[in-house]
Amino acid sequence: MHDDLIGYVLGLLETEEHMNIDRLVERDAAVSLHVEVLRRELVVFEVAREHHSPPEGLAVRTCQRLRNGDERR
Amino acid sequence: MNHTIAHVNETVSPTIAASDEELLLRYRDHRDQAAFDALVHRYERELYSYLKRYTRDDSLAEEVFQAAFLKLHQKVQLFEPGRRVRPWLYSIATHLAIDALRSAGRRTAHSLDAEQRHAEQDGPGLLQLLVDQAPSPLDRLEEQERKKWLHAAVDRLPDLLRSTLILGYFQGLKYREVAEVLGIPVGTVKSRMHAALTRLTAAWKEGQPQSTE
Numbered sequence: 001m002h003d004d005l006i007g008y009v010l011g012l013l014e015t016e017e018h019m020n021i022d023r024l025v026e027r028d029a030a031v032s033l034h035v036e037v038l039r040r041e042l043v044v045f046e047v048a049r050e051h052h053s054p055p056e057g058l059a060v061r062t063c064q065r066l067r068n069g070d071e072r073r
Numbered sequence: 074m075n076h077t078i079a080h081v082n083e084t085v086s087p088t089i090a091a092s093d094e095e096l097l098l099r100y101r102d103h104r105d106q107a108a109f110d111a112l113v114h115r116y117e118r119e120l121y122s123y124l125k126r127y128t129r130d131d132s133l134a135e136e137v138f139q140a141a142f143l144k145l146h147q148k149v150q151l152f153e154p155g156r157r158v159r160p161w162l163y164s165i166a167t168h169l170a171i172d173a174l175r176s177a178g179r180r181t182a183h184s185l186d187a188e189q190r191h192a193e194q195d196g197p198g199l200l201q202l203l204v205d206q207a208p209s210p211l212d213r214l215e216e217q218e219r220k221k222w223l224h225a226a227v228d229r230l231p232d233l234l235r236s237t238l239i240l241g242y243f244q245g246l247k248y249r250e251v252a253e254v255l256g257i258p259v260g261t262v263k264s265r266m267h268a269a270l271t272r273l274t275a276a277w278k279e280g281q282p283q284s285t286e
Contacts, residue, residue, distance in 0.1 A: 054117050054118055
């Protein structure tokens with residue numbers, strides 16, 4: 001259950017699994033509290049969840065490189 | 074270069090509505106280059122971000138990104154309807170990233186000095202995304218320190234836990250997708266995620282100043 005609650009807080013569950021936990025959180029105070037504790041523990045790590053921008057033209061260069069590789073065969 | 078970009082823009086547009094799987098099947102069956110190009114562009118930001126986080130190195134991330142799509146091209150005949158592109162691509166990229174790090178003679182890329190350089194480059198822009206109001210200089214310093222600490226802490230995790238954490242927590246793949254990428258059961262993904270976060274949380278709490286009152 002704890003592993004599923006981690007997945008629930010982090011959004012890693014499939015849709016139906018997530019909805020099942022939604023219903024459980026609504027009706028079970030202990031589970032709701034557990035979720036709240038997890039959220040507070042995990043929020044400290046949010047700052048490292050930034051996305052890294054790719055260098056300019058990466059996709060274009062990649063496509064070109066694949067084309068060049070193909071033509072050489 | 075401009076001609077190439079214009080060509081790509083013209084050919085990518087009709088493929089926007091197609092799923093990853095449709096695009097790859099078009100490439101597999103008809104050598105539809107525009108379809109493959111669309112996939113590359115679609116994953117440019119997401120996959121590069123993952124590889125940068127995994128390798129902690131700009132050059133390696135770019136190299137592995139290109140190698141991943143080259144491998145996808147080479148293996149395209151193995152792709153079958155019903156299979157999903159996203160976990161397959163991440164699996165290819167992850168294995169290539171592991172190989173690249175091994176070849177570079179390191180498990181993770183960076184010294185703390187390099188972490189500081191990255192933090193200085195990324196910091197103010199990212200902080201603007203994280204808070205509604207401009208943070209104070211002290212807030213910014215604390216955020217930078219926390220980010221530096223977290224990156225180092227993640228890098229210190231055993232590879233099995235680190236891979237799971239990066240794919241799930243940082244990259245946002247669902248448990249089932251992580252399981253498919255790493256070739257492990259979903260239950261193992263869940264327990265590794267739990268173990269990784271437990272270690273990080275414990276280390277974080279241990280490192281916080283204790284109240285003496």
